[in-house]
Amino acid sequence: MFPAPIEHASPAARTLYRLAVLATLALWLAPLAAVALTSVRPIEDLNRGNLWGWPSELALLENYAAVLGGSRMGRFIANSFLVTLPAVAGAVAVSALAGFALAKHAFPGNRALLAVFVAGNLVPFQVLMIPVRDLMLALGLYDTRWALIVFHVAFQTGFCTLFMRNFIRALPDGLLETARMEGAGELKVFWHVVLPLVRPAIAAVSVLVFTFVWNDYFWSLVLVQSDDVRPLTAGLQSLRGMWQTSWQLVSAASILAALPPVALFFLMQRHLITGLTFGARRG
Amino acid sequence: MHGLPTALLLAPACVLFALFVVWPIAGSLWLSLHEWNGVGVPAWVGLANYRELLADPVFHTALANNLRWLAGYVLAPVLGLAAALLLNQQIAGMRLARSLFFMPFVISQVVVGLVFAWFFNARFGPLGGFALLDSERWSIYALIVAGLWPQSAYCMILYLTGLASIRPELVEAARMDGARGWALLRHVVLPQLRPVNFIVAMVCVVSALRSFDYVMVMTLGGPHNSSTVLAFYMYEQTFLGLRYGYAATIACVMLALMSGIVGMLLWRLLRLERA
Numbered sequence: 001m002f003p004a005p006i007e008h009a010s011p012a013a014r015t016l017y018r019l020a021v022l023a024t025l026a027l028w029l030a031p032l033a034a035v036a037l038t039s040v041r042p043i044e045d046l047n048r049g050n051l052w053g054w055p056s057e058l059a060l061l062e063n064y065a066a067v068l069g070g071s072r073m074g075r076f077i078a079n080s081f082l083v084t085l086p087a088v089a090g091a092v093a094v095s096a097l098a099g100f101a102l103a104k105h106a107f108p109g110n111r112a113l114l115a116v117f118v119a120g121n122l123v124p125f126q127v128l129m130i131p132v133r134d135l136m137l138a139l140g141l142y143d144t145r146w147a148l149i150v151f152h153v154a155f156q157t158g159f160c161t162l163f164m165r166n167f168i169r170a171l172p173d174g175l176l177e178t179a180r181m182e183g184a185g186e187l188k189v190f191w192h193v194v195l196p197l198v199r200p201a202i203a204a205v206s207v208l209v210f211t212f213v214w215n216d217y218f219w220s221l222v223l224v225q226s227d228d229v230r231p232l233t234a235g236l237q238s239l240r241g242m243w244q245t246s247w248q249l250v251s252a253a254s255i256l257a258a259l260p261p262v263a264l265f266f267l268m269q270r271h272l273i274t275g276l277t278f279g280a281r282r283g
Numbered sequence: 284m285h286g287l288p289t290a291l292l293l294a295p296a297c298v299l300f301a302l303f304v305v306w307p308i309a310g311s312l313w314l315s316l317h318e319w320n321g322v323g324v325p326a327w328v329g330l331a332n333y334r335e336l337l338a339d340p341v342f343h344t345a346l347a348n349n350l351r352w353l354a355g356y357v358l359a360p361v362l363g364l365a366a367a368l369l370l371n372q373q374i375a376g377m378r379l380a381r382s383l384f385f386m387p388f389v390i391s392q393v394v395v396g397l398v399f400a401w402f403f404n405a406r407f408g409p410l411g412g413f414a415l416l417d418s419e420r421w422s423i424y425a426l427i428v429a430g431l432w433p434q435s436a437y438c439m440i441l442y443l444t445g446l447a448s449i450r451p452e453l454v455e456a457a458r459m460d461g462a463r464g465w466a467l468l469r470h471v472v473l474p475q476l477r478p479v480n481f482i483v484a485m486v487c488v489v490s491a492l493r494s495f496d497y498v499m500v501m502t503l504g505g506p507h508n509s510s511t512v513l514a515f516y517m518y519e520q521t522f523l524g525l526r527y528g529y530a531a532t533i534a535c536v537m538l539a540l541m542s543g544i545v546g547m548l549l550w551r552l553l554r555l556e557r558a
Contacts, residue, residue: 002446002454002472006372017372021380024369028384031398031432038401098296105289113293120304122485124493124541126514127534130527131310132303154303157296186288215391217496218514233393237500240397247401254397258390265389269382272389276437277444280479 039063039251046247063252071242072227073253076235080260083148083231084213090153091160091209092202098157099164100190104176114162121158128155129222136223147223148231152213160205163278167201168194204275207268211261232257308538314531321527332532341508342533345516348423349540352491352512355427356434360483363438368468370439371446381443388436396500399429403501416502419509426497426510434490438483445479446472481552488544492537513537 006017034052041050042059050056067073101107102114132151133142141147171194179189195202220234227235236257243249265272315332317325336342370381387395403415403425415425449472457471495514498504504511504519511519513533520530 001371001451002449002467003368003371004458006374021369024366025380025383029386031402032386035398035401094295094299097292101289101292105292107289113297116305117296117300120300122489122541122545123304123308124489124514124534124537126493126495126517127311127538128304128307129517129534130314130521130531131307134310135302135307150299151303154299157300158304161296186292190292211389215389215393217391217393217499221499221518233391236393236397250397250401254394258394261389261391262386265386266382273385273440273444277441280441280444280482 035251035254038248039255041248043246043248046245059248063248064256067249067252067256071239071253072235073232073239073256075227076230076232077256079145079229079235080214080232083145083152084210086145086149087152087156087213088206088209090149091156092205094153094157095160095164095205096195096198096202097190098161099168100194102161102165103168103171104173114165117158117161121155121162125155126218129218133222143224143226143229145224145229148213148216148219151219151223152209152216156209156212160209163205163275164198164201166278167198171197200271200274203268203271204278207264207272208275210264211272214261311531311534311538314528315535317528317531319527320525325528328528332529335529336532336536341511341516344508345511345513345533346536348510348512349492349494351423352427352430352494353488355424355431356487356491359431359434359438359487360442360480362431362435363440363483364442366435366439367442367446371443381440385436385440387433388440390433392430392433392496393500395429395433396497399425399432399497400501417506419506422502422506422510426494426501429497429501430490430494434487437486441479441483441486442476445476449475477555481548484548485545488548489541492541492544513540 006014009017037055038046038051040058040060040063041055042057042062045051045056098117102110136142136147136151141150175193175197176189179193184192215233216231217233217237220231224230224234227238230238236253239253240250314325316327316329318328318332319325366384370377370384400416415421453471453475454467457467462471493514494512495518498510498512498515499518502510504515513536517530517533517537520526520533524530
């Protein structure tokens with residue numbers, strides 16, 4: 001193991017190590033701490049220049065109530081969920097089906113198709129902007145949540161398919177053959193044999209897609225324009241224009257926007273990291 | 284052997300990917316050879332957009348800024364590896380420490396951008412002395428600093444995964460031979476992290492070239508276009524300039540840049556593997 005395990009070091013070194021970790025973390029998370037503190041400050045603190053100290057009084061309720069009650073924040077949050085959750089379901093379904101075919105069916109062009117999925121995912125997605133926007137206009141989906149859902153499912157399919165394919169490939173062929181001998185069709189094999197065995201992969205893909213789609217800003221700007229369907233990221237930026245220098249409100253709204261992916265991360269950490277470090281592991 | 288089922292299983296993914304990823308790439312390439320304001324029929328102009336782009340000073344700034352972004356993101360693996368080495372211990376509370384360190388990566392770039400915009404705000408920010416965003420010379424670096432925060436966190440998690448899979452017997456053997464610290468890291472650990480380095484390089488290149496959110500949130504490319512990047516300039520040319528063909532040309536340059544760099548990385552990887 002590298003570096004050498006700290007538990008073999010002297011007690012003094014161990015204490016020093018713990019302090020170093022704590023200090024690094026405090027510095028690293030200082031921006032977040034500042035925002036969290038600002039989100040509970042009264043406006044007077046900001047005007048007085050009290051930006052790092054303890055809030056003079058706790059304005060938690062006022063600020064968050066002002067954000068949720070005095071703006072369209074609630075609508076934006078709902079929109080983000082209404083886009084993100086269907087996009088997750090869609091990406092999982094589409095990529096599991098395709099991943100199964102790519103993993104367990106031999107056909108000419110199998111490798112080439114996989115390469116297309118991988119390469120497509122590396123493309124700077126802004127390159128797709130004008131044609132995708134035109135396509136959504138032509139399909140009548142522009143400025144609806146469907147435009148975002150459909151595009152995100154399509155774009156995320158690249159990586160998710162690769163991930164699913166590698167996971168499904170590791171399943172023993174014997175299991176599938178047994179089901180086929182009993183007369184099960186490929187869809188039945190997929191549903192009753194493959195799906196129950198790839199739950200961890202589904203979990204990884206789900207948290208990954210949730211995080212990406214929830215945090216997407218670019219497509220929220222390009223594919224929708226009305227407040228009724230606008231997701232949180234784009235909504236936040238438009239609220240900032242309204243709030244100007246009321247940074248306590250901007251901060252409270254930022255915390256609200258960050259909360260769902262952070263909560264999901266802490267709940268499903270292992271799965272998210274499996275997805276994100278895909279390719280960095282050996283074998 | 285499973286002809287029809289295979290096609291059915293692949294159909295949804297292929298149709299969606301072809302329609303919304305592959306076809307639009309072709310669409311942008313085609314559009315870059317045309318002049319179009321979004322209505323009516325695009326007019327063929329050949330390579331005129333590319334010639335204009337070569338002489339466009341804002342394009343030069345944007346391209347240079349993307350390269351600065353790329354250069355700045357070299358710090359992400361450095362910080363990430365340092366953090367990974369710091370946190371690669373098995374003691375109580377380590378899991379939580381790693382999660383907290385990684386947290387900036389799961390937060391939206393809009394939020395990160397807002398936080399740093401506030402930090403670098405001259406009048407109201409807690410770091411008011413560094414009003415970097417108002418400076419033509421420094422604003423781009425303020426954006427890169429904001430981007431480095433989550434990017435380093437991502438690199439850390441990749442390196443932690445890499446460190447967990449290095450072969451302990453090699454490290455122990457080197458220790459027996461008296462290798463310590465820096466020498467051990469350089470000659471024994473780093474060579475084993477090569478696959479991780481490749482992934483790290485890829486994710487940093489991809490995100491440096493895609494950078495848009497921070498620009499949109501923190502500076503709108505200003506002051507005086509000094510902090511614009513290709514993605515943002517393309518967005519501006521589309522929605523403010525209504526020059527779709529010209530915007531598509533910028534998009535194609537981004538694509539070429541991406542393909543060039545990824546090609547180079549792959550070539551290097553293949554050569555290293557053969558060696």
